Amino acid sequence: MNTDRIDFISAYCDRWCERCAFTQRCSAYACDVATAMCDGDLAAGIELAVGVPQPAGGGREKAVGDRLLEQYEEPSAQEIAAAMEEERARAERVESAEISQVAWTYMMLSHEWLKRRDPPPADADPVVREALDIVAWDSTLVGAKLHRALLARERSAEEAWPDDDPVQNDANGSAKVALISLERSESSWRAIAQAGRDAQAADLEALAARLRALVGGEFPHAMAFVRPGFDEPWR
């Protein structure tokens, strides 16, 4: 077991592993690499990457998961139907939120713009190449992170726990990742627009800015969320 790994680091990252400084301390990355080494066998990959925890002094104790399973009571068909209805209504509220609508429009327009564009030539301005890489990566990531943030907020409103933290929660963590990506995408669209006198890239910069303002308004504490590893320079 690699004890130097940082718990939950991959829950609030941008998943851009090839640019990440924490690959050696990330279980998700280790699992991805190990799964590829095991020809796509996820179970074998996880075991190779993180192993099976064993107590120091001998026989394996009953795992927490096993104990929870013993206490688990099968829900009734009525309870399952009610939970599914709740989930459906929740997903509908999330999809109809203004943030979701703007994020969807932003993703579609960005993808269309990127599809119409030829790959940059080898001697292209490195600033523009970098900007293109960023908008391409973030255009999909942002929508996914915002969906998760909205869903987490809906869930926490309905299933509030007394010790839920008003800042350090999944909704704020996911919104923070989206906000960081939107900020760098805005600058990237600006660089692309200025380099190519591209009015559509300028429109996409404005749309990213609008979305960022919306998210900032809806999740005012998001930037105070401490992302494991990334916001902990002492690690």
Ligand code: SF4
């Ligand atoms: S924390 Fe880094 S290595 Fe792990 S999944 Fe995220 S980007 Fe990849």
